[in-house]
Amino acid sequence: MTDSRLNQIVSKIKKMGYSLTPQRVEIIKIVSESKSHPSAAEVYNKIKESYPMVSLNTVYKNLSMLSSLHEVKEIKTMQNSVHYDGDVSLHGHAICENCGKIIDVQINEPDFKKFFENKIKGRLTENYHINNYGVEFYGLCDYCYTADPAVSET
Amino acid sequence: MTDSRLNQIVSKIKKMGYSLTPQRVEIIKIVSESKSHPSAAEVYNKIKESYPMVSLNTVYKNLSMLSSLHEVKEIKTMQNSVHYDGDVSLHGHAICENCGKIIDVQINEPDFKKFFENKIKGRLTENYHINNYGVEFYGLCDYCYTADPAVSET
DNA sequence: ATCTATATAGTATTTATTATTATATAATAA
DNA sequence: TTATTATATAATAATAAATACTATATAGAT
Incomplete structure (x- = not known):
């Protein structure tokens, strides 16, 4: 993802009073850089490569927050799970x-x-x-x- | 729903080798006549008025079948549940x-x-x-x- | 009326997601 | 830089929707 896009999201997060954690930044990067519209579970598997201790709950919370900020889009599939798109x-x-x-x-x-x-x-x-x-x-x-x-x- | 619409669905069901049961017909009617885009659980509650013994499983199976025949449309909401629309x-x-x-x-x-x-x-x-x-x-x-x-x- | 395959009811299980809670850490100010 | 405080996280438990399983019932065919 571009620096300006990351900065844009980061400043929105700060503006809304949320704090910046390494996990959060990594989740943003994963969703924004992926072209495969990953599910929460897929983001979870990916982030474990760099942050093995991260919990699924954290992934859900962050994706949900990003969605409420309209910085990721939710996509619902036939398989009844939610996927995320970093291209808004x-x-x-x-x-x-x-x-x-x-x-x-x-x-x-x-x-x-x-x-x-x-x-x-x-x-x-x-x-x-x-x-x-x-x-x-x-x-x-x-x-x-x-x-x-x-x-x-x- | 109109008779012709019901007949259209019924003949498609027969053509595809499925059989016609009272529960199935009633589920078709409920979804087709509803304007509120009900969930499976709502269809289940409704059909129990006329067929109290019907199981939720039956409702799911039938809605899923109707969806595969493209005779109902699935709508996914934020609440992560599937709703059904009899207007295709x-x-x-x-x-x-x-x-x-x-x-x-x-x-x-x-x-x-x-x-x-x-x-x-x-x-x-x-x-x-x-x-x-x-x-x-x-x-x-x-x-x-x-x-x-x-x-x-x- | 009988037969056979499919549908159903009832139950158990799975899967995705959300809630809870104690601990850890980011942001802020001294 | 350290202390403080609020938010975030990890770990676990709980919830809810949907699916799988299995024995029985029934639609459709003979």
């Missing part, structure tokens, strides 16, 4: 319904944002106060599609 | 990050579909085989926004 810029996800693999879908072109906000936000039937939105595609990744014929017929 | 037509959801309330966002205008399929599908970096897509808005419902100042500041 406007983009979508394609999620494999079989293995849960998540890939990014780049959609941050200006016309998308414009379309989204003009056409869609106005369609809320109740007065929701939206602070984020996302697009998700569901299907099968190429591996599951070709590897398991039974799955691809569903 | 193209529309989005606004989800309250505090209480989990889900409302529909009508987006099934032709230009949306066109935009979505032209602009977005082509942006997949891997060969995913998409069979569904959705739009989700995250924020606070009006009740949570006005009722709990602490929550709305996050």
Whole structure:
């Protein structure tokens, strides 16, 4: 991750009155540098390489905090677990319904944002106060599609 | 729900080799007629009014089967539980990050579909085989926004 | 009406996540 | 730099949603 991105998150954390711990910084780095949208358990396994004593609870607490600061995005998969994305810029996800693999879908072109906000936000039937939105595609990744014929017929 | 919609689901179930049980039909009706996007537990509570002996397992199995047939849609909330939507037509959801309330966002205008399929599908970096897509808005419902100042500041 | 495979009910188990609590440590000020 | 205090952490226990197991019941086919 870039220094400026790290600094941005760090200053937000300080501004909100949270303190900076090595574990916290490492969790931020892991999530921000990963392209695989890891789950809490995967972050936990990764951080144990550098901080073997870290607890899963700490990972959960930190990811949850980062999410509340809108510095990571939560993604829910078919497998009923939450995955985390350190890229909070406007983009979508394609999620494999079989293995849960998540890939990014780049959609941050200006016309998308414009379309989204003009056409869609106005369609809320109740007065929701939206602070984020996302697009998700569901299907099968190429591996599951070709590897398991039974799955691809569903 | 309309008879034709029920017949459509029933014939798909038969075609796929599943059998028709009263519990199954009732679960279909409950999910299709509900506007509140119930969880499995809520469907379970509802079906017990007419079939008191039904098990939660049966509810899960049936909802999961209907989902694999793409006759109900799964919605994942912040609270980490799965909710079900019997309306599988193209529309989005606004989800309250505090209480989990889900409302529909009508987006099934032709230009949306066109935009979505032209602009977005082509942006997949891997060969995913998409069979569904959705739009989700995250924020606070009006009740949570006005009722709990602490929550709305996050 | 009988047969067979699937569905169900009831229970046990698993898995992800959250709560609790005592200790350790970051941030702050003397 | 040290002392203080509040927050963070580690370790463990608890919770809740979903799944697995198994014996029985029943839908659909013959």
